Amino acid sequence: MKPAITLQFHPDWPHRDGKVIDSMAADGAYLSQFATGISNGGLTAFPGGDRWRWESRLFDGRYDEGEHVTRPVYGAWNRRADPYGGAIRFGSSYVLLRADAVERSTFCFPDSVFDPVDVGDQALLPHLCRMADESGFDDLDECVEAHVHGPVRFDADVDAVVLDPCFAGTDVERAAASLGCAVEFHPGFRASPETFDPAYRGPEVVELARSLGDVLTPSVIGDAARSGGHDPQRIKQVWHCLARFGRHT
DSSP states (O other): OOOOEEEEEOTTSEETTEEHHHHHHHHSBOOOHHHHOOOSSOOOOSTTSHHHHHHHHHTTTTTTTSOGGGSOEEEEEOTTOOTTOSOGGGOSEEEEEOGGGGGGEEEEESOGGGOOSEEESGGGHHHHHHHHHHSOOOTTTOOEEEEEOSOOBHHHHEEEEEEOGGGTTSHHHHHHHTSSSEEEEOSOBOBOGGGSOHHHHOHHHHHHHHHHOSSBOHHHHHHHHHHSOSOHHHHHHHHHHHHHHOBOO
16 A cells, blocks of 8 residues: 555444445545534534634635535545554544545645644645654644545545445445445454553543443444444544554554
8 A cells, every 4th residue: 555645434423314434425425524514523614613714724715605515625644554544533444545636635734723834735745744753643643634625526536445344244335335436444443442541531431432342343333423322522532542552453
């Protein structure tokens, strides 16, 4: 795998009346938070919200008055060719874009939530990658952020959707197979909550993780997310723990 732009997502988390992957199949395109109303980061994609404000600054106001579907989508420059994707904080699976997507993308480091100064096109990537490599940030926070401008259609702009192996043979894989691009699998996230460091996201998050099962995979966390019985922020933090401590390489 070569460095490329990846767009991370949770395929089986809730959206509309089903799962995220079902909405992706229905839309035929990967859409921004402004269009979907969901995110694995902060939910501030509305006029005057933090995401609206930083996009206005980063992109010189070019999207301020446009339709939500024209907004850029966020991903990462997978500079290390990580088989799990370039920004695992934001999902167990990812969309692998075709190489030419870099030509219509901008990049920054650190994450745009921090109002970065270093923002530019692909010419800036070597500098941004050095910054990320030298940052000392946690594994989940050291990604070089990518903003893909223009539509991202699965049948035209995507090399593959890469899923966790826990979704093999499930309705998630079947929905992914209808997108019009290849479906692949990475090595997988799997861990016992007993291996989670309570100092990482807090002992209460580890306790919630224990309540979900003796062994966690993305599908176990997805089931919990769809149940509606847990604080969504805490579920995200359980995912952070699995992403941090559950890689199988």
